[in-house]
Amino acid sequence: MFGKFDKNALMLFTGALTFFLIGGLMTTVLPWITEKSWGNPVAGLKEYSDQELRGRAIYIREGCWYCHTQQVRTLESDVKRYGWRGVDAPISLPGEFTRDKPHLFGTRRIGPDLARVGGKYDKSWHRTHFNNPRDLVPGSVMPPFPWIVTSNGGKDLDDLVAYVQSLGRGRDWRPNHDYEQ
Amino acid sequence: MTSEVKRAAVSERGPGEPTAMGFIISSIVFFVITALVGILAALKFVWPEYLGSMSFLTFGRMRPLHVNGILFGWLLAADMGLVYYVVPRLCGNRLWSEKLGLITLGLFDAVVLAAVFTTLGGWTQGLEYAELPLPLDLGVTVAWVLFGVNIFATIATRKHQQMYVSLWYIMGAIVWTAFVYITGNFATELFSGVNQANLNWFYVHNAVGLIFTPIGLALAYYFIPKAAQAPLYSHRLSMAGFWTIAFIYVWTGAHHMLHGPISQWLQTVAILCSVMLIIPVWTVITNFYGTVKGRWNRVNSDPILKYLIAGTTFYLLTCFQGPMHSLRTVNAIVSKTDWIVGHAHMAVLGAFSFFAIAGMLFAVPLMVRRPLYSAKLAQQSFWLMFTGGLIYFVSLWIGGFIQGLQWNNPTIPFIDTVIAMRPYWIARAFSGVIIFAGVVLFFYNIIQTIKGGVKPVAAEPRTA
Numbered sequence: 001m002f003g004k005f006d007k008n009a010l011m012l013f014t015g016a017l018t019f020f021l022i023g024g025l026m027t028t029v030l031p032w033i034t035e036k037s038w039g040n041p042v043a044g045l046k047e048y049s050d051q052e053l054r055g056r057a058i059y060i061r062e063g064c065w066y067c068h069t070q071q072v073r074t075l076e077s078d079v080k081r082y083g084w085r086g087v088d089a090p091i092s093l094p095g096e097f098t099r100d101k102p103h104l105f106g107t108r109r110i111g112p113d114l115a116r117v118g119g120k121y122d123k124s125w126h127r128t129h130f131n132n133p134r135d136l137v138p139g140s141v142m143p144p145f146p147w148i149v150t151s152n153g154g155k156d157l158d159d160l161v162a163y164v165q166s167l168g169r170g171r172d173w174r175p176n177h178d179y180e181q
Numbered sequence: 182m183t184s185e186v187k188r189a190a191v192s193e194r195g196p197g198e199p200t201a202m203g204f205i206i207s208s209i210v211f212f213v214i215t216a217l218v219g220i221l222a223a224l225k226f227v228w229p230e231y232l233g234s235m236s237f238l239t240f241g242r243m244r245p246l247h248v249n250g251i252l253f254g255w256l257l258a259a260d261m262g263l264v265y266y267v268v269p270r271l272c273g274n275r276l277w278s279e280k281l282g283l284i285t286l287g288l289f290d291a292v293v294l295a296a297v298f299t300t301l302g303g304w305t306q307g308l309e310y311a312e313l314p315l316p317l318d319l320g321v322t323v324a325w326v327l328f329g330v331n332i333f334a335t336i337a338t339r340k341h342q343q344m345y346v347s348l349w350y351i352m353g354a355i356v357w358t359a360f361v362y363i364t365g366n367f368a369t370e371l372f373s374g375v376n377q378a379n380l381n382w383f384y385v386h387n388a389v390g391l392i393f394t395p396i397g398l399a400l401a402y403y404f405i406p407k408a409a410q411a412p413l414y415s416h417r418l419s420m421a422g423f424w425t426i427a428f429i430y431v432w433t434g435a436h437h438m439l440h441g442p443i444s445q446w447l448q449t450v451a452i453l454c455s456v457m458l459i460i461p462v463w464t465v466i467t468n469f470y471g472t473v474k475g476r477w478n479r480v481n482s483d484p485i486l487k488y489l490i491a492g493t494t495f496y497l498l499t500c501f502q503g504p505m506h507s508l509r510t511v512n513a514i515v516s517k518t519d520w521i522v523g524h525a526h527m528a529v530l531g532a533f534s535f536f537a538i539a540g541m542l543f544a545v546p547l548m549v550r551r552p553l554y555s556a557k558l559a560q561q562s563f564w565l566m567f568t569g570g571l572i573y574f575v576s577l578w579i580g581g582f583i584q585g586l587q588w589n590n591p592t593i594p595f596i597d598t599v600i601a602m603r604p605y606w607i608a609r610a611f612s613g614v615i616i617f618a619g620v621v622l623f624f625y626n627i628i629q630t631i632k633g634g635v636k637p638v639a640a641e642p643r644t645a
Contacts, residue, residue, distance in 0.1 A: 005349070005420075006343060006344045006345075006346075006349065006420070007342050007343060007344065009333075009336055009337065009344065009348075009352065012344070012349055012352060012353075013352055013356060015424075015427070016349070016352065016353040016356060016357070016427050017356050017357075019424065019427040019428040020353075020356070020357050020360065020391070020427060020431050021360075022428070023428065023429070023430075023431035023432040023454075024360065024364075024383070024431050026432070026450075027379075027383060027431070027432055027434060027435065027447065027450070027451075028364065028379060028380055028383050031376075031379060031444060031447055032372075032376055032379075035375075035444050037444075038374065038375040038376050038379075038443075038444075039374070039376060060305060060307035061241075061303035061304075061305065062236075062239060062241045062242075062303065063239070063240065063241015063242060063244060063245065063303075063305075064241060065307065066240070066241055066244050066245075067240070067241075069517060071441045071442055073440035073441050074440045074441075075440050075513055075589075076591075077513075077588055077589045077590070077591055078440075080591035081588065081591040081595070091442075092441070092442045093442055094374065094375040094442045094443065096442070097373075097374035097375055097378075097442065098373060098374045098375075099373065099374070100373055100374050100377075101372075101373035101374070101377065102306060102307035102308050102369075102373075102377065102381075103308075103373065103374055103375070103377045103378040103381065104307070105378050105438070105441065105442075106517075107309065107437065107517065107521070108517055108518075108519075108521070108522070109517040109518070109588075110599075111595075111599075112595045132230070133229075134229070134230075137596055139596055139599060139600040140229070140596060140599065141225070141226050141229045141599060141606075142229065143225065143229060143230075143233050143239050143240050143241070144229075144230055144233045144234070145239070146234060147234075147236050
């Protein structure tokens with residue numbers, strides 16, 4: 001029966017497109033309709049402030065997301081590794097990311113996951129770290145970002161740190177052990 | 182195929198094929214440039230601070246330049262150039278419009294060139310494979326439509342009614358790509374969070390699966406029988422392979438988010454379909470090896486067949502790895518590590534680039550009606566790319582696997598797992614230099630063939 005397709009270009013075209021569309025629609029449009037949890041923010045999720053958004057833009061511009069993921073997966077190792085002083089990190093829920101555009105889930109962990117890093121370090125740590133990570137963590141391969149620390153009279157640094165500190169706050173999981181306080 | 186008769190007809194082709202040639206030349210220039218960027222990026226893992234004080238040379242800008250440059254500047258342009266070459270030959274006519282082809286080339290190159298600057302400048306959409314800003318996406322889309330119109334018009338006016346399997350794959354790729362690209366670069370703009378990520382992975386996965394795979398296979402289906410001077414092993418198998426790819430591939434995007442914040446059923450569907458991909462791969466591999474069967478001695482002397490057979494083997498390995506990675510237990514180890522980077526390089530360099538290189542080594546001499554400048558140089562470039570590639574893949578697999586195991590033990594501090602990667606990153610940078618040397622030799626060989634340079638040693642002319 002498929003023999004006909006190799007003589008008739010229009011049939012081949014239609015067949016190939018139909019096959020593609022079946023899987024395409026089932027995996028993109030269908031979940032968008034059925035998976036309500038993907039679009040509903042978790043309770044307590046705050047909109048990004050303007051400053052955090054500016055910091056996020058820097059994070060995107062500098063390609064931090066090529067080295068850092070933002071997702072605590074449903075794996076014991078993730079939950080423990082990205083936890084804090086014995087407290088497990090909550091698993092990331094779709095509803096924590098509804099305001100993220102573009103999403104920054106990432107694919108590669110050259111550095112650690114940052115989904116719950118907000119509040120882990122204070123600002124002076126970040127300043128030193130961005131200027132040259134090896135000053136704090138010998139053996140790190142994270143690039144130095146001296147221009148973030150110095151440009152715009154320190155405003156870029158403020159913005160980026162504000163964004164980093166906001167990460168993972170959709171679930172308030174370590175209120176009492178926070179470097180910011 | 183009645184190759185002798187056909188070749189004679191082809192050499193009467195008159196004013197040449199500027200579109201195919203233009204795309205080929207442009208692609209190999211970007212191959213050299215963006216492969217070099219790859220090495221510069223790899224060296225940052227050995228010396229994290231070198232080239233580190235200038236924002237436009239930071240890793241986060243070099244990486245997208247390398248990835249997009251290789252995928253679009255080199256591989257897609259190379260594939261398009263070879264499609265412009267192959268389709269008229271399979272249809273027994275000429276390209277519908279060389280003029281339209283040249284406009285397409287101009288537009289495509291303008292986009293790729295502009296992308297170098299936007300990428301280094303940090304102007305990005307922040308989505309993998311879709312980094313280019315919207316105006317450039319628009320340029321790519323228009324170029325693709327022009328390309329599609331030209332190719333479909335050529336096929337519609339063909340002299341041979343029967344369409345060889347390469348033509349199916351090319352048609353499939355053109356249609357699928359249009360949808361996949363628009364979803365990944367425009368539809369994503371309408372969504373955020375997990376909804377957007379799902380579309381993003383649909384695109385990333387299918388960019389490889391429904392753009393580079395079908396065009397790469399189309400080329401291999403064309404050039405393997407040519408280079409081996411043997412008929413295709415089985416037409417029936419090639420049909421089975423095509424329709425299974427058309428149906429299954431598209432379901433698998435969510436396997437990039439296994440264990441992540443995305444619905445379980447979608448993960449399971451992606452895993453099942455990933456595993457089923459073994460079927461089309463098996464049909465393709467049987468067909469390619471079957472065609473060369475009984476002619477293995479030629480592989481020794483012919484660099485083109487070497488590239489094709491090595492490409493086929495890497496394709497098999499990549500497509501075996503893919504389904505394995507999608508199994509939840511394996512995924513929990515290799516996901517997010519450099520294992521995946523090794524895997525991706527085997528697909529894009531080892532399989533699809535090798536097919537495109539073989540196609541050029543075969544086609545360019547016929548287009549300029551002159552033997553290849555140096556078969557010896559082609560052999561050397563093959564061995565450099567092959568050895569360098571193997572070192573690259575294997576070092577990252579070992580390193581990535583070890584790092585994955587270490588991550589699964591939360592008592593090991595993260596930085597220790599970074600330091601453990603150092604020897605593998607050094608090997609990777611070293612292998613990059615070897616691959617690059619092969620790329621340069623290949624580039625030189627093609628350019629000399631086009632310019633009609635004098636051969637250093639008498640290489641036997643290809644009459645194949």
